[in-house]
Amino acid sequence: MKLSISPLALLGIIPTVLAQGPNVTFINGLLETLSNRNLSAFASVAQSLNGSGVGQYLLANISNGEPHILFVPTNEALANAPSNVTSDSALLTDVIGYHIVPGNFTGKIPSFPNVTVGRTLLTDPRFVQLEGGNKAQVLVWSLRNDTTVVDFTNVGNVTIYIIDHVLSFPESFALTVPTLNASLSSFETITTQVQVPVYNATSNSTSNTTLFEALNTEWHGFTLFAPTNSAIANVTSQLQGLASNTTALEAVLFNHLINGTTYYSPQLANANFTSAAGETLEVKINGTGQFVTSGNTTAQIVQSDVLLPNGVIHIIDKVLVNTESNPSAASSALASATSAATVVVTQTEPIGFSQTAALGSPSASITEGGTKTSGATINFGNAGTILGSVILGLVGGGIAALG
Known part of the structure; x- marks a missing residue:
């Protein structure tokens, strides 16, 4: 028209x-x-x-x-x-x-x-x-x-x-993931097979749903580090070994997630964050790229800032196989994030500028996962x-x- x-x-x-x-x-x-x-x-x-x-x-x-x-x-x-x-x-x-x-x-x-x-x-x-x-x-x-x-x-x-x-x-997560060249179909499949608790503020009750549905519609504000198909293929045997241990598998998945806050890549600059499993996610930037570490595994962000209505995805090249969890730390971090989210902030400059302003030019460019x-x-x-x-x-x- x-x-x-x-x-x-x-x-x-x-x-x-x-x-x-x-x-x-x-x-x-x-x-x-x-x-x-x-x-x-x-x-x-x-x-x-x-x-x-x-x-x-x-x-x-x-x-x-x-x-x-x-x-x-x-x-x-x-x-x-x-x-x-x-x-x-x-x-x-x-x-x-x-x-x-x-x-x-x-x-x-x-x-x-x-x-x-x-x-x-x-x-x-x-x-x-x-x-x-x-x-x-x-x-x-x-x-x-x-x-x-x-x-x-x-x-x-x-x-x-x-x-x-x-x-x-x-x-939405459901419509965005299939369009990505850095395919996340394996990760998407895993999210449909794992149940997670979701709190409904309207009914003041908690019920289980798939991680897929939580990411798609239920959670408002999250940062997801999603591994590529090849990353998951490299640890297939380890993940299969966790199939019967739902607690450990949930911990692995939750260690890829920051719940309650949407962090875009400029905000992920040489700082520590608490995952949805209550473990430390350490993010660093150097001349070769942007990296996230959980437990003993470090992955590179190969495609950042995949926007969703309710959060953001950063695609990584390795699975963060960390089965540790700290429910108390996770609960405390979510409560802090929920409280901070109620504060209205007027944005007068680029988001994350204060975190990245001091960073110099890279000696090598970041490799992007797909075009x-x-x-x-x-x-x-x-x-x-x-x-x-x-x-x-x-x-x-x-x-x-x-x-």
Whole structure:
């Protein structure tokens, strides 16, 4: 469905509708810039933003005078967006929210690790189920190049990157895992065969479900280190030996998981974390990559930041075969994470920047596990040259989210 409306008509609509919220002068200037850059389709979307509280919030946020990044799909990109998106004003508003990243990213792009995470304005609980219920979904800049930034410009404190695709939301664990080139089918199979306790706050009760369903829908906020098929194949005999020992097998799986908090790769910088089994997960970064250690096993993260609506996956090249557990430490860590998740934090810079700012450039690049990611990725093309390669690419959400 092609969106078309005169930008000049929009300039007349906005002041009347938005007089009580957004900066009308700024919105007018933004729309005029979009029109002058042949981005009239995106300017047209502003008409749909006027009709809802969420849309008003987006316009007020981006016009508040604070720094923002706005990713604007070309007219052709929006014309090729699925009709179920362009014809659904609420969904279209959410899509626009996922293209807006508040914060100052100037001079705050760490050279290593090669990702930068920004939190968007997408908060719709249909698509975002992170810890605390108060966090927006993220986008991740990286070295991948599925989608291209064709140009950029500035309007006040807003930097506009013009992209050739509409970014898509993260999809569920069930829909995301099959799309990954670094195949996790073996790990997925194991998660369907193991039962884990899940607490239901509504009924104040605990019941068992599969680890697959817990990761897919039940848990809100987690960090999963998922081993590849080849990693699992290398320890098949050890895992088979645990088949009759459910406690030990659960400990192994839980030692791949941080429950209650979504940690993106820049936050995993030379620090210790407590696994869902109550054991220490030590994460280190050096010139050859990013590594996680549990017990006597160290694995390399070969693909980071696979985004989910309710957490994040980091793909690793070894199984962390650690059968030890400390239920008391696990319970304490989850309680602390649950309490911390209720605190509302306004993101004003890249997520994890304070953890990675002191890291130097790597002497070797990180090997990525496959070229396909969990969503849209961006290469800054000629704009990247203009920017001095400050920003290199961007990972969106689930492949099928807009289909």
